[in-house]
Amino acid sequence: MAGRADVARLAGVSPAVVSYVTNGSHAVGAETRARVLAAIAELGYRPNALARSLATSRSHTLGLLLPDSSNPYFAELSSAIEDAAFAAGFTVLLGNGDDVVEREMTYVRTFLDRQVDGVIVCPSNDFSHGFDELVAAAVPVVSTDRVSRESALPAVVVDNEVGARTATEHLIGHGRTTFACISGHGDMSPAQARAAGWEQALRDADIDVDRDLLAFVDFSAEGGWEATRELLRREPRIDALFVGSDLQAVGALRAIADSGRTAGKDVSVVGFDGIRLGEYISPRLTTVAQPFRDLSKTVVELMVELIDNPDQVDTEPRILPTRLEIRESCGCLPLAAT
Amino acid sequence: MAGRADVARLAGVSPAVVSYVTNGSHAVGAETRARVLAAIAELGYRPNALARSLATSRSHTLGLLLPDSSNPYFAELSSAIEDAAFAAGFTVLLGNGDDVVEREMTYVRTFLDRQVDGVIVCPSNDFSHGFDELVAAAVPVVSTDRVSRESALPAVVVDNEVGARTATEHLIGHGRTTFACISGHGDMSPAQARAAGWEQALRDADIDVDRDLLAFVDFSAEGGWEATRELLRREPRIDALFVGSDLQAVGALRAIADSGRTAGKDVSVVGFDGIRLGEYISPRLTTVAQPFRDLSKTVVELMVELIDNPDQVDTEPRILPTRLEIRESCGCLPLAAT
DNA sequence: TTGAAAGCGCTAACAT
């Protein structure tokens, strides 16, 4: 691989001049510049990003710490973040923490060791130590999806409570009478906020909240499936179900079908997230859609600001609105024959 | 941030000795070693991975170039690869090429600039130039899912043709009479092999292959949906459908439902990939499951071999078996009431 | 067993 010195030799200039043209920092004579460019092209020279980073202490790399990028929600989020980062000139170092602190910490350290310019994180409940280490290392952090309550750090999230309330109001509008809710567990996660939104909507409509019909379970299809089965066993009259994530909602739909009921008819279901597949499954999933694009763009913008201006941290979370995507599972659209 | 020099000073040794203990390369006196370790702990010192990489020309970083990690198949694949890489001591730099060569190339260069130790790639059809650049840079490449036919390069794939044949045989076993197939387009992709497997199974069973009922479309739910609609319009008697990917299969199920038919009863459907959600949707998707774990482990193992032994490239592709996962959409299991 | 010194490939003053 040709190095800068080779280019310099070929162009008959000093190595510094080569840097000047690759960086566009210094002014360089037009003719010299042309010669250097020619040499670069001829040798197929590319600056070693590592060496450059070492010298500039800027890696143009972002660490992205997720619980699990195989989860459709995080898959779509990470893809959108990757895209926004790419557009902003950053490459993403990906880490799945699997919601185990030990592993999350390992990734944080790996990121830090590699001198990332910042780290974007969807922290597990017990990640606080991770934040400490991050701020101690003085590297910008922005959290998304889930927000730390203990450490006040920049965050970009969606208005979970309002989204959940809107969804629940929609359910109420369907004239339903027995309301259940499934959400994820965890303090820091949006699960609480979504459950709270559900409760609030019921209260606002003077509907009794039966907390036995509120389940906090694993953030997975299986979690949703099992919870729904149990809920339905406990209270067979449930005819409205708000689920705090689409992944769980898919499991819920499965359980509803298994129980011999028809989602959208016997029980109205609304999910949360707006994963792409929700549009295609049967019944089509009514859901509170998150603006993945905007979310990611905002996260990266915020990150770039923090990188350029490390001291001026605005810990006020950016809150983006959700949009209720009305489809079949709530009972609105005519169900396709199945 | 404390540097190596600080540790050296605190421990009263030369910087080199600090390196000796962090790398465990040189022998170091027990007592000295203890002092250094203590200093490291006290200062919270961590070696700068960039500097280390620059000196050793080993970054312990792998580039992962995918078409689109928000696609459930690639999401699960990438997550499994990330996990295998993590276990092997590598961190993953993620890039979504979006199947556009320009963008793929940008990522290849970005990876190369960052001195990745190797790149794992699911190349688009026109990625050959990317391979050239990679081999020119003498960095190990292993491709997975899709395999280049032009450049003979290490690859880890699944036995697509056999998987598809097995699936189709299963469909035939259901006593179906009118067979359709949807697959992805593209030379390099496994789409061709899966379609070929479908055809082969029909031939082997002396069933006429109606190539009008074979559609190559976009690798997406929408692609599957639209193709199925069109196929059903063209030949309403279709009662068996093999789909070359689960994502497309989800779209196909949607179209079947929309047409007033019942998948699993009126038309038997088998997908390919084995994405997790297939287990939960209605009807539960019968599919040819890929061994994500094994695939990823093999990819990373192969990569590690290549890194340790760059000249000894074994271009013979590793071919892993699939497993037919029988559920509802083919008509085997009793359909849950919907 | 420990230390000195020359890189790794680049940036960024500073000097010319």
Added chain:
DNA sequence: ATGTTAGCGCTTTCAA
């Protein structure tokens, strides 16, 4: 406008 030089933080040969 161009070249010189001293790092960036680490590894590694070589000598002590």
